[in-house]
Amino acid sequence: MLEFRIKKEIDGLEMHFNSHIENIDRAVETIMEYVRTKRVLVNCFDLNVVIRELLSNAVIHGNHSDPGKKVSLKLLTDVESLVIIVKDEGQGFNPVQTVKRIDALVQNGMGLTIIKSLGYRLRYCKKEQSVYAEKDLQNDTLKN
Amino acid sequence: MCEDRKMSENEAKIFHPDYDIVTSKCDILKEELLKSFHEGITQTTIDLDKVSVVDSTGLSVLISAHNSLKKNGHTLELINVSENIQKLLSITRLDKHFRISKS
Numbered sequence: 001m002l003e004f005r006i007k008k009e010i011d012g013l014e015m016h017f018n019s020h021i022e023n024i025d026r027a028v029e030t031i032m033e034y035v036r037t038k039r040v041l042v043n044c045f046d047l048n049v050v051i052r053e054l055l056s057n058a059v060i061h062g063n064h065s066d067p068g069k070k071v072s073l074k075l076l077t078d079v080e081s082l083v084i085i086v087k088d089e090g091q092g093f094n095p096v097q098t099v100k101r102i103d104a105l106v107q108n109g110m111g112l113t114i115i116k117s118l119g120y121r122l123r124y125c126k127k128e129q130s131v132y133a134e135k136d137l138q139n140d141t142l143k144n
Numbered sequence: 145m146c147e148d149r150k151m152s153e154n155e156a157k158i159f160h161p162d163y164d165i166v167t168s169k170c171d172i173l174k175e176e177l178l179k180s181f182h183e184g185i186t187q188t189t190i191d192l193d194k195v196s197v198v199d200s201t202g203l204s205v206l207i208s209a210h211n212s213l214k215k216n217g218h219t220l221e222l223i224n225v226s227e228n229i230q231k232l233l234s235i236t237r238l239d240k241h242f243r244i245s246k247s
Binding site: 021023025045048051052053056059060110111113114117118135 | 165167168196197199200201203204228232235236
């Protein structure tokens, strides 16, 4: 049984789910529906990709696809910014060290580089064991 | 499912995935590609007309296919590539390696 819980807040939403890759699709669909409903002015393609990269990292690398381990995602939005916070049960990582210059045809390390190239700032909060991806919405290219 | 059409017996094949090439689904394409390589297919084209999103796991599948083809002197061709997917290929510099036709 795939556990998937959603909690809607005034300024965003929160999800908790098991480490199944099917839950990544469900989380993406939930967030896309939320930003459309709330008319958040964000590039939906970029957001879709960023959520997928963060959650794939959490499910596959953080939790090693162990269905007994949980992933949580929090999305916070206002008119100026969008913040995604992802927490898993892994050891954490340093996004500054992990993000490297893309060398085409090397298959590892692309996800975080893509996130940064799409204009999302990445940071890891060791205390919370969470990854933060932040986007200034005023400069985003709007393609909903 | 991956609908595919052979262009010429045992030489070329066009793949036409009707799903996004992302973590949850890219194994379907990976298996189809591996099967065709085992069958001796050399010219490989992937039609992205029905693909809206590709993530880094999906890109890894494309890189693996490209690397397998390159060993035999061939190149992976992507056709009907959307502006958004083209952007990802540019970020990852894969546009320098694959043959790409925009939609």
